[in-house]
Amino acid sequence: xxxxxxxxxxxxxxxxxxxxxxxxxxxxxxxxxxxxxxxxxxxxxxxxxxxxxxxxxxx
Numbered sequence: 001x002x003x004x005x006x007x008x009x010x011x012x013x014x015x016x017x018x019x020x021x022x023x024x025x026x027x028x029x030x031x032x033x034x035x036x037x038x039x040x041x042x043x044x045x046x047x048x049x050x051x052x053x054x055x056x057x058x059x
Contacts, residue, residue, distance in 0.1 A: 049055060
């Protein structure tokens, strides 16, 4: 049976690479959320403009 010193995960401390991967996913999540908010607000704005008649041809 190997000693505890031979196992790098025995200390209970995560590797630095794991923290970088987590922060990468966090950044991607924030960017995706920002895109969703922007697209939804643009769609709502277009819907309001359409219902106000701004896209209808004047008669």
